[in-house]
Amino acid sequence: MKTLDDTGLHAVTCACAMCEAGYRPTMKQRWAARQALDARKRRLAAEAAAGVAGEARKSAAARAAQSRLSLTEDVRFTDRKLEELRAAERPRDPRTELYLALRAEGKSRSEAESIVDLRCPSEPPEEGITDEES
Numbered sequence: 001m002k003t004l005d006d007t008g009l010h011a012v013t014c015a016c017a018m019c020e021a022g023y024r025p026t027m028k029q030r031w032a033a034r035q036a037l038d039a040r041k042r043r044l045a046a047e048a049a050a051g052v053a054g055e056a057r058k059s060a061a062a063r064a065a066q067s068r069l070s071l072t073e074d075v076r077f078t079d080r081k082l083e084e085l086r087a088a089e090r091p092r093d094p095r096t097e098l099y100l101a102l103r104a105e106g107k108s109r110s111e112a113e114s115i116v117d118l119r120c121p122s123e124p125p126e127e128g129i130t131d132e133e134s
């Protein structure tokens with residue numbers, strides 16, 4: 001009866017006709033087959049590890065990209081909301097508008113204030129505030 005070992009060669013205990021007739025694998029062939037099998041196992045293990053690492057890297061990159069995306073969306077949403085709030089809260093006072101515009105242009109505080117005083121001299125506040133733009 002034919003018995004093979006895990007390297008695919010006729011096992012030491014094989015009792016097939018060939019082995020009985022003396023065609024049993026030599027110790028050198030067994031050693032070579034063992035080396036080849038071990039090398040193949042190592043290669044498969046390395047490939048599996050590389051595959052797992054690759055998948056992990058890929059999904060980490062995908063997760064990072066996804067979270068960057070949603071972070072960007074969050075930031076945009078927040079910016080939009082803040083801009084809306086600012087627009088709603090911004091006083092419709094020409095002096096303040098001018099001051100804010102000058103500050104946005106990069107003018108210093110005192111510079112902006114003096115320009116505002118120059119262009120829009122302050123008037124005594126009127127009674128009865130209206131929403132109308134001047």
Ligand SMILES: [Zn+2]
Pocket residue numbers: 002003010011014015016017018019020
């Ligand atoms: Zn055999």
